Amino acid sequence: MNVAIVTVGDELLAGRTTNTNATWLSEQLTERGVAIERVTTVPDRIGDIARVVNEYRAEYDAVIVTGGLGPTHDDVTMAGVAAALGRSLEEDADALAWLEANGYSRAELTEGTAELPAGARPLHNDAGVAPGAALESVYVLPGVPLEMKAMFESIADEFSGTKTYRTVVVADEPESALLDRIATVRDRFEVSVGSYPGESVRLALEGTDEETVSAAATWLRERVDTVE
Structure with a gap:
């Protein structure tokens, strides 16, 4: 809907x-x-x-x-x-x-x-x-x-539709340096990725399967410099 x-x-x-x-x-x-x-x-x-x-x-x-x-x-x-x-x-x-x-x-x-x-x-x-x-x-x-x-x-x-799940990974790297990993996580998992730069970069992963979103977030966290 x-x-x-x-x-x-x-x-x-x-x-x-x-x-x-x-x-x-x-x-x-x-x-x-x-x-x-x-x-x-x-x-x-x-x-x-x-x-x-x-x-x-x-x-x-x-x-x-x-x-x-x-x-x-x-x-x-x-x-x-x-x-x-x-x-x-x-x-x-x-x-x-x-x-x-x-x-x-x-x-x-x-x-x-x-x-x-x-x-x-x-x-x-x-x-x-x-x-x-x-x-x-x-x-x-x-x-x-x-x-x-x-x-x-x-x-x-x-009002109803297909529920989506969302997880945010905060990366302590320039957005331009993250492009390769953003492309890879999108290819490996059925998720969309939103990138929102500021003092750090918030990478929002969304999808219709909760386990897939969680797995994608775990994969990404292991491959970016995260904010302490």
Whole structure:
């Protein structure tokens, strides 16, 4: 299963808010064996949201969109997703009933709070108010981290793939000097190798078989100068 993550918000693009949602979602999905193919941030503009969601839903198994939910003027994510899917925005009876059952009267709710793309499955917000939605492999979650995490947990079982295993070997050598051993470990074992230089070089070995990854890491450690 491959997934694209779209985070929405002018604050994210301006650097005033750290995009912790994308990092957290990527970690959760990777642990479930899901491949993250894209992480994209777009502004609070219906057209931008619609264009990216429409492109990604054609390319990937699922698209997760976070941020921009609610009834305020800059909460336009639902409208953008609706436009991408060719749906109208409608007040969702199930979302409204859930909100009322959880202590929110219609009089208290701001107009538009329960509006979702027509035909969407509402995702209830156990940690807040604004509901999310799922429709045609597109999942729309809140931007508030606490709310986003709680809502994702309710749909986590809908994301699965082949589990991968990862081990890191830290080498105290220049990256250029390691090229021959990186090539050899890739040839000898069914693993991928990522090389991340800094004060030392982190060699990340990944594969779908835990024993193979462990054997590759052992082989490599015996042939590089490791950090004490």
